[in-house]
Amino acid sequence: MTIQWFPGHMAKARREVTEKLKLVDIIIELIDARIPYSSRNPMIDEIIQHKPRLVLLNKADMADREATKKWIRHFADKGVRAIAINAQAGEGLKQITAASHEILKEKFDRLKAKGVKPRAIRAMIVGIPNVGKSTLINRLAKRNIAKTGNTPGVTKAQQWIKVGKEMELLDTPGILWPKFEDQVVGKKLAITGAIKDTLLNLHDLALYGLKFLEEKYPDRLQERFKLTALPEDPVELFEHIGRLRGALGGGGLVDYDKVAELVVREIRSEKFGPLTFEWPEEGLAE
Numbered sequence: 277m278t279i280q281w282f283p284g285h286m287a288k289a290r291r292e293v294t295e296k297l298k299l300v301d302i303i304i305e306l307i308d309a310r311i312p313y314s315s316r317n318p319m320i321d322e323i324i325q326h327k328p329r330l331v332l333l334n335k336a337d338m339a340d341r342e343a344t345k346k347w348i349r350h351f352a353d354k355g356v357r358a359i360a361i362n363a364q365a366g367e368g369l370k371q372i373t374a375a376s377h378e379i380l381k382e383k384f385d386r387l388k389a390k391g392v393k394p395r396a397i398r399a400m401i402v403g404i405p406n407v408g409k410s411t412l413i414n415r416l417a418k419r420n421i422a423k424t425g426n427t428p429g430v431t432k433a434q435q436w437i438k439v440g441k442e443m444e445l446l447d448t449p450g451i452l453w454p455k456f457e458d459q460v461v462g463k464k465l466a467i468t469g470a471i472k473d474t475l476l477n478l479h480d481l482a483l484y485g486l487k488f489l490e491e492k493y494p495d496r497l498q499e500r501f502k503l504t505a506l507p508e509d510p511v512e513l514f515e516h517i518g519r520l521r522g523a524l525g526g527g528g529l530v531d532y533d534k535v536a537e538l539v540v541r542e543i544r545s546e547k548f549g550p551l552t553f554e555w556p557e558e559g560l561a562e
């Protein structure tokens with residue numbers, strides 16, 4: 277579902293996360309491993325302040341492994357612990373408790389020294405829509421937790437979910453807005469399916485996707501569309517794909533709408549293999 281974010285919603289979302297911050301020891305920030313920069317809320321650092329955090333690169337199954345490794349290193353260089361997971365299949369989840377323990381070790385040791393009885397770590401998941409927050413919560417809870425309308429501002433009584441003996445998780449995640457002012461970010465969110473019913477023109481999105489594949493994964497593009505060479509002109513590429521796949525309209529002419537739809541769908545459904553749309557060396561995060 278695509279949320280329309282208005283300033284009022286953003287203020288409310290921020291307020292909700294800020295309030296819940298007080299309840300937890302650690303923030304689990306969920307981002308999309310394919311777009312670690314674009315899938316972060318633009319004000320996340322300001323919102324969570326100095327609260328300890330763990331970054332989870334979710335949907336790692338759909339991302340380029342090499343890139344994911346680099347992102348983990350990139351976060352480590354900035355002093356932030358990041359882990360790659362696949363919330364859908366439940367892969368990598370064991371590391372969450374272990375890493376949270378390590379991050380909070382000093383704080384908990386201090387409490388222990390003061391005579392405070394050891395207790396479970398309290399955590400909250402935050403992230404933009406569609407990064408997999410509900411999927412992860414359900415996985416960690418080992419049951420289905422109803423999704424609260426996915427709209428910031430829809431409140432219900434907070435519940436804690438037990439994750440093993442050592443962690444307690446708030447059952448509702450903090451939903452924050454994406455970086456939508458930037459057009460390229462918008463394209464990346466759309467091509468990965470984070471925004472589905474997009475206002476972006478499908479042709480533009482398909483062109484963006486093809487250009488990206490041409491630059492970063494030319495072999496996969498050539499192989500999938502049986503291209504001996506990459507055409508200079510995108511129109512030629514559209515024509516080629518249309519004829520190859522029989523995406524034709526009246527008079528046997530290539531139907532560009534069908535081609536655009538097909539290209540976007542195939543990129544989203546991993547027909548070109550796992551793809552990462554942004555790499556740390558591009559310097560986006562700075």
Ligand code: GDP
Pocket residue numbers: 334335336337338361362363364365403404405406407408409410411412426
């Ligand atoms: P939320 O809006 O952040 O709560 O996101 P959801 O949990 O509803 O997930 C959005 C979509 O991403 C759903 O279709 C999930 O099945 C899918 N999804 C979530 N995590 C993963 C993952 O690790 N891998 C893959 N391939 N899909 C995932």
